[in-house]
Amino acid sequence: DAGVTQSPTHLIKTRGQQVTLRCSPKSGHDTVSWYQQALGQGPQFIFQYYEEEERQRGNFPDRFSGHQFPNYSSELNVNALLLGDSALYLCASSFGEGGYEQYFGPGTRLTVT
Amino acid sequence: GQQLNQSPQSMFIQEGEDVSMNCTSSSIFNTWLWYKQDPGEGPVLLIALYKAGELTSNGRLTAQFGITRKDSFLNISASIPSDVGIYFCAPRGSGNTGKLIFGQGTTLQVKP
Numbered sequence: 572d573a574g575v576t577q578s579p580t581h582l583i584k585t586r587g588q589q590v591t592l593r594c595s596p597k598s599g600h601d602t603v604s605w606y607q608q609a610l611g612q613g614p615q616f617i618f619q620y621y622e623e624e625e626r627q628r629g630n631f632p633d634r635f636s637g638h639q640f641p642n643y644s645s646e647l648n649v650n651a652l653l654l655g656d657s658a659l660y661l662c663a664s665s666f667g668e669g670g671y672e673q674y675f676g677p678g679t680r681l682t683v684t
Numbered sequence: 685g686q687q688l689n690q691s692p693q694s695m696f697i698q699e700g701e702d703v704s705m706n707c708t709s710s711s712i713f714n715t716w717l718w719y720k721q722d723p724g725e726g727p728v729l730l731i732a733l734y735k736a737g738e739l740t741s742n743g744r745l746t747a748q749f750g751i752t753r754k755d756s757f758l759n760i761s762a763s764i765p766s767d768v769g770i771y772f773c774a775p776r777g778s779g780n781t782g783k784l785i786f787g788q789g790t791t792l793q794v795k796p
Binding site: 575602612616619621663670672674676680 | 715717719724725726727728729732734772774776781782783784785786787788789
């Protein structure tokens with residue numbers, strides 16, 4: 572049973588650049604949520620996608636956007652990168668709108684220099 | 685906003701000891717989840733609680749959903765070295781919200 576997968580594993584970008592992170596949900600799941608985890612902190616909710624629509628959004632600026640594809644996979648895009656965007660970006664998948672039990676992928680470590 | 689207090693922040697215990705950690709909030713939640721995260725990896729779901737007062741076990745782990753719906757605790761019995769990691773509580777609000785709110789985490793270290 573394939574779990575949640577994310578790519579790439581690590582990424583280094585320069586301030587002002589744009590980045591796209593990818594996520595494939597666990598088999599049987601249709602909902603994808605994205606979280607940002609700064610060093611030493613708990614994950615912070617960015618947004619959740621269900622039926623190819625953004626259903627909920629956390630307290631993140633419009634520079635953070637996403638997409639969900641018909642096969643339920645998802646992308647997180649961040650524009651105009653800031654140094655403070657350096658973090659571990661986690662994708663979590665679940666079944667159904669709202670996503671009761673969320674299963675996390677290994678994350679993408681983004682470093683902005 | 686919703687605030688979570690997770691305690692203790694860190695614990696250093698001897699192998700074989702029991703461990704207890706908890707989360708409290710001023711807000712009411714409908715679901716409490718507990719996760720464990722190893723360095724450089726994503727959180728792993730340990731236990732999910734859905735009803736106030738519910739007590740659920742998963743092997744050596746036991747968690748309870750507080751009666752007031754504002755708190756939850758996690759116990760680990762007879763700790764072993766592989767229990768080392770960061771434990772997070774992650775409650776979820778009412779309705780169809782998919783947003784999990786994570787505590788600051790409890791870092792557990794186990795001395796063999």
